[in-house]
Amino acid sequence: MLHNWGKYPFTDARLYPLSSYQEAISALEQLSGQVLIPRGNGRCYGDSALQRRVFSTLQLNKLLQLNEEDAIIRLQAGVLLEDLLSVIVPKGLFLPVVPGTRLITIGGAIAANVHGKNHHHAGAFGRYVKSLKLLTADGQILLCSTAENEALFKATIGGMGTTGIVLEATLQLSRIETAYYQQQSYPATSLLHLIELFEQHQSAPYLVAWIDGLAGGKQLGRGVLHTGRPCSKEELAAKAFPDPLLVHPTAKLNIPRFIPSWLLQPLILRLNNAFYRWNNRKPVSQTKHYASFFFPLDAIKHWNNLYGKKGLLQYQFVLPFSASATGITAILATVHAARISPYLVVLKRMGERSPHAAATDFPMPGYSLAIDFKYSPQVLDLFHRLDEIVIQHSGRIYLTKDARLPAAAFRKMYPEAVLHSPEIFRSLQSERLFDL
Ligand SMILES: Cc1cc2nc3c(=O)[nH]c(=O)nc-3n(C[C@H](O)[C@H](O)[C@H](O)COP(=O)(O)OP(=O)(O)OC[C@H]3O[C@@H](n4cnc5c(N)ncnc54)[C@H](O)[C@@H]3O)c2cc1C
Numbered sequence: 001m002l003h004n005w006g007k008y009p010f011t012d013a014r015l016y017p018l019s020s021y022q023e024a025i026s027a028l029e030q031l032s033g034q035v036l037i038p039r040g041n042g043r044c045y046g047d048s049a050l051q052r053r054v055f056s057t058l059q060l061n062k063l064l065q066l067n068e069e070d071a072i073i074r075l076q077a078g079v080l081l082e083d084l085l086s087v088i089v090p091k092g093l094f095l096p097v098v099p100g101t102r103l104i105t106i107g108g109a110i111a112a113n114v115h116g117k118n119h120h121h122a123g124a125f126g127r128y129v130k131s132l133k134l135l136t137a138d139g140q141i142l143l144c145s146t147a148e149n150e151a152l153f154k155a156t157i158g159g160m161g162t163t164g165i166v167l168e169a170t171l172q173l174s175r176i177e178t179a180y181y182q183q184q185s186y187p188a189t190s191l192l193h194l195i196e197l198f199e200q201h202q203s204a205p206y207l208v209a210w211i212d213g214l215a216g217g218k219q220l221g222r223g224v225l226h227t228g229r230p231c232s233k234e235e236l237a238a239k240a241f242p243d244p245l246l247v248h249p250t251a252k253l254n255i256p257r258f259i260p261s262w263l264l265q266p267l268i269l270r271l272n273n274a275f276y277r278w279n280n281r282k283p284v285s286q287t288k289h290y291a292s293f294f295f296p297l298d299a300i301k302h303w304n305n306l307y308g309k310k311g312l313l314q315y316q317f318v319l320p321f322s323a324s325a326t327g328i329t330a331i332l333a334t335v336h337a338a339r340i341s342p343y344l345v346v347l348k349r350m351g352e353r354s355p356h357a358a359a360t361d362f363p364m365p366g367y368s369l370a371i372d373f374k375y376s377p378q379v380l381d382l383f384h385r386l387d388e389i390v391i392q393h394s395g396r397i398y399l400t401k402d403a404r405l406p407a408a409a410f411r412k413m414y415p416e417a418v419l420h421s422p423e424i425f426r427s428l429q430s431e432r433l434f435d436l
Contacts (some may be wrong), residue, residue, distance in 0.1 A: 005304055006045035006156030007311025008403050011428060014047065016041075018078075019038070019059040022165050024191055025139050027055065028424075029385065029422065037427040038165040039325055039413050040108030041080060043101055045427040046403025048160050050114070055165055057107050063087060064168070064416035068411050071173040077107030082298075085290075086247050089179055090205065094290075096174040097125045102248065102295050102345075105433040107166040111402035112360050113158035113354060117206040117228065120351040126157035127354055133168040137424040146356060147344065155420050157354065161397055162430055165421040178244040180231035181206070181293040183285045191221020195367070198349050201227045206293075209350050212265075212273045213335070213371065214340035220332050223347070224280040231287055239287055248291035251298055254306040264306050264374065266341045271402045299409055305375050312343075313403060315383055316370035318350055319395035324367040331369065331386055338382050343372040359416040362398045368402065380404055 002013040016036075018024045028036075036053035036085035047073060059076035065074040068131040071093055075084065081095065088094065099114040108114075113126040122190065131145035144153035156163045186201075188194035194209055201207060206228035217221045236244050277389060297303060319327040328347075335342055348368045354361055373379045385411045390397060397405060410417070410433040419434050426436060 002042075002050060003311070004042045004044045004046060004049055004340055004404070006309070006313055006375075006403055007304060007309070008052055008313060009047055009050070009428070010274060011047070011050045012051070012052050013050065015054050015056050017056045018165075018347060019058050021141060022404075024055065024135050024165055024167065025141075028135065028139055032200070033423065035239050035424060035426050037425060038107060038111070038161045040078065040105030041103055041113075043104045043108060044112065044400040045312070046401065048400055049403070049424065050428045057105060057165065057167075068129060068245045071175060072170060073167065074170045075106060075172055076168050077110075078105050080105055081109065082248065088292075089174060089176070089247050090245050092171045092176055092245060094176045096122050096128050096172065098294050101296065101298055103402065105296060106169050106171070110157055110166055110169060111159060111161045112365075113357050114400070115348075115350070115363055117208040117348065119204060119363055121205065123207050123351060124158075124354055124361075126357050126361075128172040129157065130172055131168045132156065132166050132170070134163065135165040135167055135279065136420040139163065154356050155358045157357045157395045159358040159420065160360055160430065161427060162422075162425045164425060176230060176245075177233045178231050178236045179246050179290050180236055180241065181224055181228045181245070181290060182229045182231050182235070183286045183288050183289050184285075185229075185280045185381075186225045187280050187282070188225060189222050190219060193334065194221060194225060194347065195325055196221050197225040197365075198347075201225065202349065205229050206235070208348040210276060211332075211345035211347055211369075213345040214270060216271055216333075216336040220329065220336065221276075221335075223345075224276070226291060230242070236287070241287070246289065248289070248295070249299045254301040255300070255303050257305055258309075260307050260308070264308075264343070269341055269343060286436060310375040312372055314370055314401040315386055316368060316398040316401045317386070317390045317395050318362065318364055318366050318368040318398070319390070320364060320366040323393035327389060327395060328367060328369055329387045330393075334385055335371065335382065338378070340376070340379055340382055341375060343374070344370075345372075346370045346425065359418065360399055360414055362396065362400075364396075365424070366395070368398075370398075400432075402429065405433065407433055
């Protein structure tokens with residue numbers, strides 16, 4: 001039984017671990033036309049990496065070539081960001097875009113075209129993919145870039161694994177002086193105040209806000225904006241940090257599998273939110289290592305177990321700037337009125353769309369909100385109401401977090417989406433979204 005990070009849904013699946021390109025070609029041949037989907041580390045939330053047959057790329061995990069002078073790396077698609085960072089950080093190199101977890105593969109980062117706290121400045125992950133090698137439905141390995149097989153290159157970035165199996169990629173890296181970031185936090189009393197702060201600070205390279213999902217009325221959308229920028233060597237030397245290019249630690253805390261889900265109850269959440277707001281009641285400045293700046297949730301292994309056996313559902317959507325304030329207010333008010341506790345609520349400012357990405361690519365200039373809920377049938381009903389608000393405000397939801405979007409709503413959100421090789425590469429999600 002296989003599931004992704006949200007643990008909803010489950011499916012009975014056969015996993016094909018691939019350890020070489022030849023093995024991938026042979027497995028594809030042997031399955032002669034049966035449907036399958038590639039999988040990285042299963043960190044998508046819903047059913048994007050689920051199918052009856054799943055090709056796991058985790059053993060395709062070799063770094064192939066590093067050109068330090070030009071900051072370019074060629075590597076296999078199953079390499080985890082965390083393993084890549086352990087090698088490149090000591091050399092003063094980093095990934096230009098990282099999501100909120102380092103426990104994803106390069107293939108997963110390309111297929112979802114993941115974004116970070118710097119989308120408004122740096123765009124999404126796909127912008128830094130110089131080329132990739134793709135195993136297609138007819139068993140060929142094609143080199144794809146903006147110069148070669150361009151249409152396939154575009155369809156693969158943000159294509160959610162439906163064009164083939166990314167075996168290898170060449171990436172542009174960025175340079176860092178230190179592994180540390182300077183974070184400044186600003187409290188906001190409402191959603192409008194928070195958006196005002198985002199706009200004031202849009203020149204900061206990194207921006208993200210935490211929202212108190214339990215607040216309603218005039219305080220709806222109150223939260224804390226965190227801005228960030230890289231820390232220079234001189235600044236760090238003044239603060240006496242011993243190793244400016246320190247690699248992230250391994251997580252020590254672990255949430256066991258069968259922890260009772262009542263532990264995560266509204267009272268604890270209320271206390272947690274109050275504590276967070278108290279800590280950030282005044283503007284605060286902090287020097288943070290990249291592990292806690294980019295990946296705070298990775299400090300606790302398997303934190304998804306906190307949500308219990310039934311799992312969690314995340315609703316992440318983006319709305320254009322012109323509709324963000326009214327649309328996000330309507331979404332938060334609908335959640336509040338439903339009396340269902342949202343656990344983690346995160347707001348980001350998104351920049352331009354990628355010119356080289358699939359029609360299913362998520363980002364658009366505007367604001368994106370992500371809300372975590374414990375699974376329940378009432379939450380699924382609530383999501384249908386939220387879909388309507390998102391559509392009314394010309395927005396869309398992020399497919400890598402989705403487990404239940406109906407086909408009709410998907411067509412309104414992504415009117416140009418098409419499936420590339422529906423006869424071979426399709427997930428349970430694409431079967432649902434494309435009515436297959
Ligand atoms: C705690 C947490 C925080 C997160 N924060 C963010 C965030 O800030 N920003 C963001 O954008 N995302 C975020 N995500 C989502 C995550 O980055 C994406 O879901 C990512 O795609 C997961 O990568 P994976 O390797 O686990 O791939 P999987 O989950 O295994 O697969 C995801 C998709 O990629 C496809 N795929 C995987 N490998 C390949 C391959 N080799 N070839 C072709 N297709 C492939 C799969 O078919 C599937 O459609 C977060 C997830 C978690 C759990």
